[in-house]
Every structure is written in structure tokens, then in C-alpha cells.
Amino acid sequence: MIRFATPVFDGAGRQRGLVVLNYLGRRLLDRISDLAGASRGQVWLIDRDGYWLIGPTPRDEWAFMYPDRRDRSFGHAYAAAWQRIAGGPPQGQFVEDGDLFTYSRLAPFSELLGKDGEPATRPPLLYLVSHLPAPVLTAPGEALAGRFLAAAAVLVLLLGAVSIVLARSGSHRRRAERRLRASEARFRALVESAPDAVVIIDTDGRIVLVNDQAERLFGHSRQLLAGQTVELLVPERYRTGHVGHRSGYLDQPRVRPMGAGRDLQGLRADGTEFPVAISLSPVETGDGLLIVADIRDVTDEQASERRIQELNERLTLDNAELETVNRELEAFSYSVSHDLRAPLRAIDGFSQALLEDCGEQLDEEGRGHLNRVRQAAQRMGLLIDDLLRLSRVARAELAPEAVDLGALALEVVEGLRSASPERAVEVEIARDLTARGDPRLLRIALENLIGNAWKFTAGRTPARIELGRCEQDGKPAFFVRDNGVGFDMTYAGQLFRAFQRLHDARSFPGTGIGLATVQRIVHKHGGAVWAEAATNEGATFYFTLESAIRPGRLDPAGEAPSATT
Structure with a gap:
């Protein structure tokens, strides 16, 4: 079941209940359980934190809900395999400790409609994993x-x-x-x-x-x-x-x-x-x-060959079943899109109508409660939009070409200046920031990185943002640096996980999806992204692209001559 909720308050500001939207997913879970029953190995459903939703035993499933079972997870039981799955491509197959793992990331919100009615997607937060233990794969025989x-x-x-x-x-x-x-x-x-x-x-x-x-x-x-x-x-x-x-x-x-x-x-x-x-x-x-x-x-x-043939046939069937399940998830996502958006629009719309038609009959506190209901509904809508964008990025096909990152960054900065003309921010963009990649996706990555730098330098005088180039292990890398509030590197491991925030949302609004989107875009380009920062001393986000093009000449510091906007 997927559940969304918003609180309901009376005229005195007391919470009287919740508006809850439930979407039953039992049909999907039953379908995956049938897959597990038909397989010679095991078929599991795992969440983004490595916990079994469908696992080897009922006690292993949904263990994150029980304090005494927090260590019963796929990520704990198969640590090396989980590391390869969570950090690998959307689907794949490999052997770890003699066991064969076949997996596919699932995007439950892949066909929801985003802003302006265009298709958008959410991040792959589930993993469907087929596990064949070593004894099934062992093939005796000499060379x-x-x-x-x-x-x-x-x-x-x-x-x-x-x-x-x-x-x-x-x-x-x-x-x-x-x-x-x-x-x-x-x-x-x-x-x-x-x-x-x-x-x-x-x-x-x-x-x-x-x-x-x-x-x-x-x-x-x-x-x-x-x-x-x-x-x-x-x-x-x-x-x-x-x-x-x-x-x-x-x-x-x-x-x-x-x-x-x-x-x-x-x-x-x-x-x-x-x-x-x-x-x-x-x-x-x-x-x-x-x-x-x-x-x-x-x-x-010959017995081993027959077993291998049977396994291949089983894998073919499993892959077909995975495609079927993925199609069902896409249909499920489309349904959820409509099921969630309509109630959210109703909550926001009727709250607005109540304010406009009956606002004079309410005191200031009552109007404040209605505004809070509207804000909660609007925030939920924004969160769904961000999730859909993240999923759309994860599923997008690359259309690589030569891209001038500096030119894209200038466009992003101009947009930020237009939206916040009162801000005085010094922006320095190096020249020759050329790479081969998908210009649409790379623009989205820069929008998130530069947008974060713009947001977290609020209140700084002067506020400074820099986009440049450096060397990392002998390979070209790019960076976005700011002199904003920074963060404690103790929590750097949470930066690129969806919904993770290191700052108060009231001071720095956002949904916690931006850096997760950046990571997926960089990974699709065969690169890596990481950050260095200190509290109140700013932050620097580095990223590499597999097809970064070296400039004709770098200065001794490793950067090309820059331009300031």
C-alpha cells in the first residue's frame, strides 16, 4: 500500500484528523510472489535501503518496521551483491560468491504527468532481484x-x-x-x-x-x-x-x-x-x-548442459515476467498519478474556495489553518513533480553531442537572476568547459547544482559561485563551488539519496530530490559525483563525465581562463 496524508484542523487550530489516500499494491506483490514460486531460484523485491519487501522468509520481509529485525536485510545478508546492485546500471546480471544475481530497477512512477502535461518520471526506488545459489550453477566436469x-x-x-x-x-x-x-x-x-x-x-x-x-x-x-x-x-x-x-x-x-x-x-x-x-x-x-x-x-x-539450458529458459521466462511486471508498474504509476493529483487539487481548490467565499467569517487563525492545508497540498504536488522528473531522467535515452557547459551555466544563471533580481551574486564561469553528453540532461544537472549554490548563499555578502575545471586522478573533472552555509561532511553519504536534506526546509526550501537527480544524470554519462564542504565555509560539488573534452590549454592551476557574470 502507498499512503499519502495531510492533517485537518478545526477552527481552534486543534488537529482533528487526517485526509489519507491509500493505493493498494497487493496485486503487484502477489504477482512477484508467483514469480518466486515458479523459479528454481528465488525472486525478491527490495526497497532502496536494501530491505526485503518480498524475501526468503516472512520474517525477513518489511524488517525495517521492526526494531529487533533491522539487521535482516538483503543489504546485510548479501553486502557485496547489494553494493553492486545499488551502484550499478538499471538492470544487470553478475556472479558474487558463486551465486548468480539478476536484477532490474523498477520505476513505480514512470508514467505520471509532470508540469504542463508533459510525461515525467520518478526515481527507481524498488529492485526486483532473481537469486540462483551456487549449487544450482555448479557444473561438474573436467576440461x-x-x-x-x-x-x-x-x-x-x-x-x-x-x-x-x-x-x-x-x-x-x-x-x-x-x-x-x-x-x-x-x-x-x-x-x-x-x-x-x-x-x-x-x-x-x-x-x-x-x-x-x-x-x-x-x-x-x-x-x-x-x-x-x-x-x-x-x-x-x-x-x-x-x-x-x-x-x-x-x-x-x-x-x-x-x-x-x-x-x-x-x-x-x-x-x-x-x-x-x-x-x-x-x-x-x-x-x-x-x-x-x-x-x-x-x-x-550433458546433465550440466541440460541444467544450463533449463536455467537459460527460466531466465528468459523471468525476463519476460520482469517486463510484464514493469509494464504493470508503469500502468500503476499512471493510475497513481491521477489518483493522487485529483484529491490534491480538490484539497487545494476547496480550501481556496473556502477562503474566498467564507474568509470573512473566519478569524485570522482559521484562515491561517486553511492556508496551511493549501501549502501542504501544494508541497505534495511539487514533491510528486520532482519525483517524476527524477524517474524521467533515470529512464531517458542519451542523445550525446558536444556540449559547452559554460554556455549552459550562463543560461541557468540568467534565469536565476531574472527570478531573484534583488540578489547580488558574483558568478565566475571558466572557459573551455566542453564535454560530450546529452545537453538536455546536463542542463538539468547544472540547474540543480547552480540552483543549490544560489539558494545556500542567501544572506552571504558577497555571495560567490564558481563553475570550473580541474584534474581528478589524471582525468578532467568539473566543479561548482560556493561560499554558502556548507554542511558537515559527516553526513556527506546522505547527499545524493532522494528525500535526504541536511538543512532546515523553512530556511532553505526544497524537496531533497535535486542532488539525486544530478547523480543519476552523471552516472548515465559514465561519470561520478561527490562533494567537499565545511559548515559555514561553503561547498564544492565535483563531477566527471566519461567523454569530457580536454581544453586546448590549461593554466598551471588546472583551469582555463574564466569569465565573470
Whole structure:
């Protein structure tokens, strides 16, 4: 449920009740719960502070409402994953500590109407997260390349041994025989040490040699296998075809996998079948051509592939469900826009009508109460407008081009001077403040940064604002500096969170959305934003843009020549 409220006072100024607007979100929560039930992993709904709204257990959900359960949150249980989600792009997928996380930021107010009837949006304050634990993703199996290397080593040694025998004759025969026997012993040792089953056959298809792994895999002893045709290890329904394939291989013997693109089956002594992967290598010897077959049981590998395929299909379905949920949220936002704005307009309008029609019958205190009701309704409307702008920024597509930030800043300052002609503010804007970005979004960022500097220098004589350029870790950065009231750096971590304010709203009005909007714009441009300040000593806000264009020449202080307005 989303709830908005405004107090109601009687003629004596006593609070008599609340005007409350409720929007039920149960249908949305039930839909996400259905997603979690259908998934092999878990599907969670998380708020902007990292708390579960839909979580692993009922006790984990809405824990921020219970003092004894404040530590039961996604941000606490999966701190590293939460850091990547909260600081990452609007949606993504990654592996953390062996677990697979897939997430998407949700913008519940994405289609509300903003000022002048134009579409506007609110910030993504919810996260839909799919969690697949490590055991689901674990895929047993060894690398095929390692096994092939062992078989290749065997073949090279065998070829070398046979070549030595053929090269020796006469008085060297007995020495050659001794070396051959030693080589054969080494060859057999290597065959035995191979991690896969090795079966060596001659051109007639009869088994010459097998290793211990082959005995274990097929359940036959090597004494039984010696001299048998290799079709003994092939299921009966494939034997006739296998003889033809074997003959075809002998016509063009080369190193290659057997049965590429087909599912191969091996036959055990007990009659059971199992999937195999086979690589073939021809070896020329003094006794003629031999074929070395490296045979690997791929039962676990195929099971893993099936699991991966199932996971991919599940992820595809989950993504489709996420798109559906997002569309429902957009429809929900549009509905909320109308559901909230109409009552707010009614509260403001009827309060104004009451003042105009019955104001003379009310005393000063009564008129003051009605004005407070109107102000509360208008502030709620402004808050909704700011939220919609923030969400619109988060979802906007970039249209990058070369942008002169200095020119944009001049336009912003001129607007501020027109709105507050009584203010005397010294504004210094450096030259060559050029970057590549979306001019509309960058103007919004400057409006918020310069607007904040303008607001928080009220009462300063003289008031000064500076827009310039500097270097940060060898990369160009921009800054907006003022000599205003500043702030305590202890609370700097709250600056860019929506609704967070470090100053009294009565002294410095605002909704707490501006810096959150700046951060989202800078992040969309691949940059970063941060601040340095001290209480009553002003503040400096820095930001970088991925495609900032270096000026032709910087002065020793790191800034181009400036202009003062």
C-alpha cells in the first residue's frame, strides 16, 4: 500500500484528523510472489535501503518496521551483491560468491504527468532481484583439452619409439629391441596414466590395447577385450553403421572428434548405455596403422548442459515476467498519478474556495489553518513533480553531442537572476568547459547544482559561485563551488539519496530530490559525483563525465581562463 496524508484542523487550530489516500499494491506483490514460486531460484523485491519487501522468509520481509529485525536485510545478508546492485546500471546480471544475481530497477512512477502535461518520471526506488545459489550453477566436469594432451603425448612417444625401431638394423638390433621394450613400457605407463579411457585398435577394428580407465568405464577386463572388435563397446543398434564409419575413417585418417554433431553412446558389460565423447588419432607404427580413441563419459557434462539450458529458459521466462511486471508498474504509476493529483487539487481548490467565499467569517487563525492545508497540498504536488522528473531522467535515452557547459551555466544563471533580481551574486564561469553528453540532461544537472549554490548563499555578502575545471586522478573533472552555509561532511553519504536534506526546509526550501537527480544524470554519462564542504565555509560539488573534452590549454592551476557574470 502507498499512503499519502495531510492533517485537518478545526477552527481552534486543534488537529482533528487526517485526509489519507491509500493505493493498494497487493496485486503487484502477489504477482512477484508467483514469480518466486515458479523459479528454481528465488525472486525478491527490495526497497532502496536494501530491505526485503518480498524475501526468503516472512520474517525477513518489511524488517525495517521492526526494531529487533533491522539487521535482516538483503543489504546485510548479501553486502557485496547489494553494493553492486545499488551502484550499478538499471538492470544487470553478475556472479558474487558463486551465486548468480539478476536484477532490474523498477520505476513505480514512470508514467505520471509532470508540469504542463508533459510525461515525467520518478526515481527507481524498488529492485526486483532473481537469486540462483551456487549449487544450482555448479557444473561438474573436467576440461577436454587436458585429456587430449595426455593422449597426444602417448601418440608422440609411440611414433618416436616405432621410428627408432625402423631406423635401427644389423648390429644395433638388440639395442633397438631393448629401447623398443623400454619405450613400450613408457607408452603403456602413459596410456595407463591417461585420465580418460584409451582404446587402441588396428585397421581391422580389433582392440590392441586398453588402459585401466577403459576397464572401469566399460566393465570388461583387458584380457577379454584384447582381440575383440571395437563394436563390442557399441550398442547393438549402432554396430552396422559403426563398421561403415570406421572404414570411412581409414580412408582419410586424421585427428578429429568422432561423430561430430551426433550423440554417441557406449555399452557397458552389464548392458547399460551411457553418453560418450570420443576423439580419434591415427598413429603409424612398424606393425601398421593404429587408431587411438580417447573416450570420455559425458553423463555429468550433458546433465550440466541440460541444467544450463533449463536455467537459460527460466531466465528468459523471468525476463519476460520482469517486463510484464514493469509494464504493470508503469500502468500503476499512471493510475497513481491521477489518483493522487485529483484529491490534491480538490484539497487545494476547496480550501481556496473556502477562503474566498467564507474568509470573512473566519478569524485570522482559521484562515491561517486553511492556508496551511493549501501549502501542504501544494508541497505534495511539487514533491510528486520532482519525483517524476527524477524517474524521467533515470529512464531517458542519451542523445550525446558536444556540449559547452559554460554556455549552459550562463543560461541557468540568467534565469536565476531574472527570478531573484534583488540578489547580488558574483558568478565566475571558466572557459573551455566542453564535454560530450546529452545537453538536455546536463542542463538539468547544472540547474540543480547552480540552483543549490544560489539558494545556500542567501544572506552571504558577497555571495560567490564558481563553475570550473580541474584534474581528478589524471582525468578532467568539473566543479561548482560556493561560499554558502556548507554542511558537515559527516553526513556527506546522505547527499545524493532522494528525500535526504541536511538543512532546515523553512530556511532553505526544497524537496531533497535535486542532488539525486544530478547523480543519476552523471552516472548515465559514465561519470561520478561527490562533494567537499565545511559548515559555514561553503561547498564544492565535483563531477566527471566519461567523454569530457580536454581544453586546448590549461593554466598551471588546472583551469582555463574564466569569465565573470
